[in-house]
Amino acid sequence: xxxxxxxxxxxxxxxxxxxxxxxxxxxxxxxxxxxxxxxxxxxxxxxxxxxxxxxxxxxxxxxxxxxxxxxxxxxxxxxxxxxxxxxxxxxxxxxxxxxxxxxxxxxxxxxxxxxxxxxxxxxxxxxxxxxxxxxxxxxxxxxxxxxxxxxxxxxxxxxxxxxxxxxxxxxxxxxxxxxxxxxxxxxxxxxxxxxxxxxxxxxxxxxxxxxxxxxxxxxxxxxxxxxxxxxxxxxxxxxxxxxxxxxxxxxxxxxxxxxxxxxxxxxxxxxxxxxxxxxxxxxxxxxxxxxxxxxxxxxxxxxxxxxx
Amino acid sequence: xxxxxxxxxxxxxxxxxxxxxxxxxxxxxxxxxxxxxxxxxxxxxxxxxxxxxxxxxxxxxxxxxxxxxxxxxxxxxxxxxxxxxxxxxxxxxxxxxxxxxxxxxxxxxxxxxxxxxxxxxxxxxxxxxxxxxxxxxxxxxxxxxxxxxxxxxxxxxxxxxxxxxxxxxxxxxxxxxxxxxxxxxxxxxxxxxxxxxxxxxxxxxxxxxxxxxxxxxxxxxxxxxxxxxxxxxxxxxxxxxxxxxxxxxxxxxxxxxxxxxxxxxxxxxxxxxxxxxxxxxxxxxxxxxxxxxxxxxxxxxxxxxxxxxxxxxxxxxxxxxxxxxxxxxxxxxxxxxxxxxxxxxxxxx
Numbered sequence: 001x002x003x004x005x006x007x008x009x010x011x012x013x014x015x016x017x018x019x020x021x022x023x024x025x026x027x028x029x030x031x032x033x034x035x036x037x038x039x040x041x042x043x044x045x046x047x048x049x050x051x052x053x054x055x056x057x058x059x060x061x062x063x064x065x066x067x068x069x070x071x072x073x074x075x076x077x078x079x080x081x082x083x084x085x086x087x088x089x090x091x092x093x094x095x096x097x098x099x100x101x102x103x104x105x106x107x108x109x110x111x112x113x114x115x116x117x118x119x120x121x122x123x124x125x126x127x128x129x130x131x132x133x134x135x136x137x138x139x140x141x142x143x144x145x146x147x148x149x150x151x152x153x154x155x156x157x158x159x160x161x162x163x164x165x166x167x168x169x170x171x172x173x174x175x176x177x178x179x180x181x182x183x184x185x186x187x188x189x190x191x192x193x194x195x196x197x198x199x200x201x202x203x204x205x206x207x208x209x210x211x212x213x214x215x216x217x218x219x220x221x222x223x224x225x226x227x228x229x230x231x232x233x234x235x236x237x238x239x240x241x242x243x244x245x246x247x248x249x250x251x252x253x254x255x256x257x258x259x260x261x262x263x264x265x266x267x268x269x270x271x272x273x274x275x276x277x278x279x280x281x282x283x284x285x286x287x288x289x290x291x292x293x294x295x296x297x298x299x300x301x302x303x304x305x306x307x308x
Numbered sequence: 309x310x311x312x313x314x315x316x317x318x319x320x321x322x323x324x325x326x327x328x329x330x331x332x333x334x335x336x337x338x339x340x341x342x343x344x345x346x347x348x349x350x351x352x353x354x355x356x357x358x359x360x361x362x363x364x365x366x367x368x369x370x371x372x373x374x375x376x377x378x379x380x381x382x383x384x385x386x387x388x389x390x391x392x393x394x395x396x397x398x399x400x401x402x403x404x405x406x407x408x409x410x411x412x413x414x415x416x417x418x419x420x421x422x423x424x425x426x427x428x429x430x431x432x433x434x435x436x437x438x439x440x441x442x443x444x445x446x447x448x449x450x451x452x453x454x455x456x457x458x459x460x461x462x463x464x465x466x467x468x469x470x471x472x473x474x475x476x477x478x479x480x481x482x483x484x485x486x487x488x489x490x491x492x493x494x495x496x497x498x499x500x501x502x503x504x505x506x507x508x509x510x511x512x513x514x515x516x517x518x519x520x521x522x523x524x525x526x527x528x529x530x531x532x533x534x535x536x537x538x539x540x541x542x543x544x545x546x547x548x549x550x551x552x553x554x555x556x557x558x559x560x561x562x563x564x565x566x567x568x569x570x571x572x573x574x575x576x577x578x579x580x581x582x583x584x585x586x587x588x589x590x591x592x593x594x595x596x597x598x599x600x601x602x603x604x605x606x607x608x609x610x611x612x613x614x615x616x617x618x619x620x621x622x623x624x625x626x627x628x629x630x631x632x633x634x635x636x637x638x639x640x641x642x643x644x645x646x647x648x649x650x651x652x653x654x655x656x657x
Binding site: 023024025026027029030031087091094095098099102103105106107108109110121123124125126128129130131132133134135136137140141143144148170173174177190193194195196202203204205206207208210211212213240243244247251287290291293294297298 | 336337338339342343346349359360361362364380383384386387391392393394395396397398400401403404405406407408410411414415416417418419420423513516517519520521523524528581594595597598599601602603604605606608609612616620
């Protein structure tokens with residue numbers, strides 16, 4: 001879990017959780033694994049909601065039974081009907097947890113409310129289709145990972161001192177299950193391993209305007225009317241890394257940073273541009289640098305940064 | 309160029325001439341690439357956004373039909389953009405959009421209800437048959453366990469106390485009357501509490517445990533199966549001593565055929581996963597485990613359903629049927645039903 005690479009540069013957390021998947025079309029897509037904390041929080045939200053739903057249903061049924069004058073000591077046909085209802089209730093409670101997760105994860109939105117709230121979702125580890133079987137497998141195993149240890153701990157607590165070796169072994173085994181997300185690089189829990197899935201962040205992003213289309217990118221500066229043209233030597237001092245940095249500066253649009261960057265570029269290419277028209281200058285330089293680099297790309301020459 | 313302009317107008321809903329002019333104006337080839345396709349991408353974004361917000365029903369058929377095509381187009385545009393464009397904002401956005409569409413296109417195909425219908429209508433049996441060899445191994449372990457339990461206790465009755473939980477009136481030396489009482493005359497018992505106890509208790513746990521322990525290469529699953537059926541063997545020996553074998557089998561079979569079947573399947577599912585982990589063959593261990601796990605999970609879903617059926621049988625049928633013959637009939641019927649349903653009945657093949 002080293003946060004540093006050989007270069008000594010600190011790798012940001014999101015970068016460390018980044019994984020590449022290849023879709024069936026052969027396109028590699030970057031995914032960011034959800035952090036363990038996020039997943040635990042999503043689970044807590046879901047369990048709370050399931051619990052609330054169960055309690056609400058139970059109360060509603062009890063209220064209805066009371067309204068009809070039924071109670072546990074009712075005999076005769078009404079009593080039998082009550083018993084049948086009670087069985088249905090038991091089965092529903094028994095299945096509610098799994099049904100909750102399955103219904104939401106198999107539904108069109110593909111995530112439980114907890115996951116949706118925190119912006120994460122389940123994906124197939126091989127980049128292919130997330131099958132129904134996989135979703136069922138990962139949810140079925142949750143019971144074993146999460147609830148069996150609780151049952152065991154409860155059992156150990158109720159049996160007092162005379163917990164035998166087998167119970168301890170069982171407890172250890174399930175503790176291992178519970179700790180599994182901390183024991184592997186991809187934070188997979190047992191259910192994920194069994195199902196061939198993992199949990200990733202569902203990202204959203206807005207498309208920014210192309211910088212090479214507006215302002216002084218193509219024509220003269222609006223402020224001064226000057227037209228900036230750069231020659232090949234002036235454009236070949238920088239690479240893609242610098243181009244992206246320039247793109248960020250232009251998108252942020254802070255006057256002092258732009259002035260600084262413009263001065264640096266002028267110094268590098270031996271120009272002496274006056275102050276006041278930095279934005280137009282940078283837009284023109286950005287567009288022409290991009291055109292220059294993209295032309296190189298089409299011929300199979302890429303320039304990663306100014307040192308390349 | 310006017311054809312392109314018309315297409316653009318359709319995509320963007322703006323003035324055709326204006327857009328065509330923008331494309332022509334763009335100095336960079338990569339910008340022309342972007343402007344020509346942006347309308348399709350935006351449409352895909354809008355469709356995916358609707359799906360993410362759960363408004364699937366509000367999408368028109370046209371949009372739904374267009375989704376896979378738009379997704380593939382966007383994915384290939386992403387590949388091209390990565391190689392030809394240095395517009396970082398565009399490449400990042402296309403990555404995210406392709407990802408969101410990928411979730412929509414390659415998500416689970418069937419909802420819970422549809423899947424359940426397929427599962428009960430043949431999918432369950434298929435899953436069970438696909439782990440046939442593991443079922444044979446688990447069955448062998450259970451038979452061996454029963455025989456071993458019997459032999460152990462018959463050679464030395466002290467084994468009985470080692471196998472069975474203490475504090476039960478069913479123990480060596482118990483009279484015939486005591487044993488008989490455990491089998492018959494419980495009709496007055498509250499079925500509901502038995503049902504609840506059954507559902508959340510021992511045998512349900514044994515089944516889930518048998519599956520969970522499969523992860524340790526299947527060895528503990530075998531031990532668990534042997535241990536639990538050894539208890540059965542010991543119990544059989546005990547009742548045999550008082551000439552109640554037949555009655556005990558009747559008592560057990562009402563729910564036992566369903567329940568032991570469930571334990572058998574759960575054990576087999578555990579073994580299936582365990583075997584895949586121990587002997588993954590040419591695949592990576594995780595891949596092998598995932599493949600086996602998906603099959604085993606289907607079987608386990610069925611096991612959970614069987615346990616509910618067993619709980620209902622134990623709580624009610626056994627209390628209602630207070631004689632051996634009807635109990636045997638019900639038990640045998642359930643056994644035949646499960647075997648027929650899971651192994652013989654095939655659909656669509």
